[in-house]
Amino acid sequence: MKVKMILPALTEAESPFWRPIKYSLFPPLGLATLAAYLDPDDLVEIQDQHVEELYLDDEPDLVVIQVYITNAYRAYNIATHYRQKGAYVVLGGLHVTSLPQEAMPYADSIFLGPGEDTFPQFLQDFKNGTPQKTYRSPIRTLAGLPPVRRELIKRNRYLVPNSLVVTRGCPHHCDFCYKDAFFEGGKSFYTQLVDDALAEIERLPGRHLYFLDDHLLGNVKFATALFDGMRGMNRVFQAASTLDGILRGNLIEKAAEAGLRSVFVGFETFSPENLRQSNKRQNMVNDYQKAVNRLHSLGIMINGSFVFGLDHDNTDVFKRTVDWGVQQALTTATYHILTPYPGTRLFKEMQKNGRIMTRNWNLYDTRNVVYQTKGLSQQELKDGYDWAYREFYSWRNIFRASLRHESDKHKLKHLLYSGGWKKFEPFWNFLIKTRGLNHMLPLLEAILSKVKPASSPSMANPEPVKLVLAGAEKS
Numbered sequence: 001m002k003v004k005m006i007l008p009a010l011t012e013a014e015s016p017f018w019r020p021i022k023y024s025l026f027p028p029l030g031l032a033t034l035a036a037y038l039d040p041d042d043l044v045e046i047q048d049q050h051v052e053e054l055y056l057d058d059e060p061d062l063v064v065i066q067v068y069i070t071n072a073y074r075a076y077n078i079a080t081h082y083r084q085k086g087a088y089v090v091l092g093g094l095h096v097t098s099l100p101q102e103a104m105p106y107a108d109s110i111f112l113g114p115g116e117d118t119f120p121q122f123l124q125d126f127k128n129g130t131p132q133k134t135y136r137s138p139i140r141t142l143a144g145l146p147p148v149r150r151e152l153i154k155r156n157r158y159l160v161p162n163s164l165v166v167t168r169g170c171p172h173h174c175d176f177c178y179k180d181a182f183f184e185g186g187k188s189f190y191t192q193l194v195d196d197a198l199a200e201i202e203r204l205p206g207r208h209l210y211f212l213d214d215h216l217l218g219n220v221k222f223a224t225a226l227f228d229g230m231r232g233m234n235r236v237f238q239a240a241s242t243l244d245g246i247l248r249g250n251l252i253e254k255a256a257e258a259g260l261r262s263v264f265v266g267f268e269t270f271s272p273e274n275l276r277q278s279n280k281r282q283n284m285v286n287d288y289q290k291a292v293n294r295l296h297s298l299g300i301m302i303n304g305s306f307v308f309g310l311d312h313d314n315t316d317v318f319k320r321t322v323d324w325g326v327q328q329a330l331t332t333a334t335y336h337i338l339t340p341y342p343g344t345r346l347f348k349e350m351q352k353n354g355r356i357m358t359r360n361w362n363l364y365d366t367r368n369v370v371y372q373t374k375g376l377s378q379q380e381l382k383d384g385y386d387w388a389y390r391e392f393y394s395w396r397n398i399f400r401a402s403l404r405h406e407s408d409k410h411k412l413k414h415l416l417y418s419g420g421w422k423k424f425e426p427f428w429n430f431l432i433k434t435r436g437l438n439h440m441l442p443l444l445e446a447i448l449s450k451v452k453p454a455s456s457p458s459m460a461n462p463e464p465v466k467l468v469l470a471g472a473e474k475s
């Protein structure tokens with residue numbers, strides 16, 4: 001059987017003139033994971049439109065398309081194209097799970113939620129000539145997961161080919177997050193067997209790893225065993241955690257010993273009202289400053305995530321957030337305009353109150369305002385968001401933030417990572433076009449090398465930061 005697996009891109013990602021690096025970071029791991037269930041005799045190809053031009057003149061028997069919100073229209077067009085050619089087309093992913101009725105007309109079968117249990121069942125049904133229209137499995141397990149078909153990934157087209165996911169979901173329930181809708185009807189947080197995760201790590205070449213798990217530290221028992229098992233493997237890795245994961249017990253120290261060098265942290269907002277409204281309880285009881293100090297004392301770089309446009313934001317939120325990030329020496333910041341993804345509690349609430357302004361999914365990219373705002377006008381929100389990115393990544397602020405670290409090595413790492421990420425887009429564009437991205441891995445590994453733990457960032461010369469966290473004024 002000929003099988004084609006496709007990850008369509010949003011329009012911007014395939015411009016022949018300009019290829020932002022963010023679209024060439026990670027390979028389509030989800031498709032490579034599902035490919036492992038195919039028969040060894042099947043002829044399978046994975047095409048990722050973010051890094052290659054799609055070839056649409058072929059004649060596969062089965063087409064599997066992964067759909068997320070901003071590639072949805074394109075995914076439907078590709079599905080229609082292949083169905084007209086007689087292929088059997090299946091659609092799955094976050095957007096299909098959120099809006100099955102929308103996706104259904106474009107597919108022969110749809111997958112709701114994670115596919116590890118349902119895809120093998122579908123393949124069996126397909127071979128027997130009895131495929132169902134919809135697959136949703138309440139069984140959630142990663143036990144017995146076959147090895148990801150990494151040989152189908154074109155490694156040289158990605159900056160971070162060694163990405164992996166060893167858990168699924170997250171133990172928390174933030175209102176704006178897709179997670180609850182995706183995992184509805186079964187467990188919403190579960191892990192691989194530790195031995196399987198370690199075996200997958202062993203199979204990956206080089207030193208660098210990027211865990212794409214929503215919350216790698218979410219299950220203490222699993223994470224402890226994983227980090228213990230990784231000690232001595234000489235790896236450097238990046239991952240995501242919540243604030244409570246960082247502050248709980250000594251897990252973050254274990255992660256650092258295992259090679260954690262950079263972590264994505266969802267700070268999201270400084271307003272207790274916003275946290276409460278978003279059901280982001282795990283941030284309410286935690287001290288942002290303490291988490292930052294602890295990470296820096298371990299030599300771990302921080303990518304802080306922030307959301308603008310929550311109902312209790314006003315026009316000073318942008319400056320306060322950028323200033324705080326610079327003063328706390330965050331290496332990178334990811335800003336988002338609040339986006340009510342379909343299927344989330346936020347979307348349902350906004351829809352009930354008539355606040356959804358458009359259902360053009362192309363605009364649901366966290367860079368556009370798609371809902372009726374409250375504390376800010378739509379223009380103020382968009383302008384403030386754009387300003388925040390420009391300001392945080394100005395050379396002045398990159399230098400200011402890097403100088404706040406104690407050790408020279410950490411200062412240099414900060415400068416290279418933050419500057420390299422946002423200030424050398426033409427260089428990245430050149431590497432993407434010349435397929436040379438993979439050659440940058442040794443440099444990335446060098447930047448992520450260990451720094452001698454310091455007491456805290458730049459605390460030799462602290463600037464006072466006025467913040468309101470969890471109802472308490474801190475300075």
Ligand code: SF4
Nearest residue numbers: 170172173174177214
């Ligand atoms: S902590 Fe992050 S991944 Fe978990 S529910 Fe909240 S937003 Fe989603």
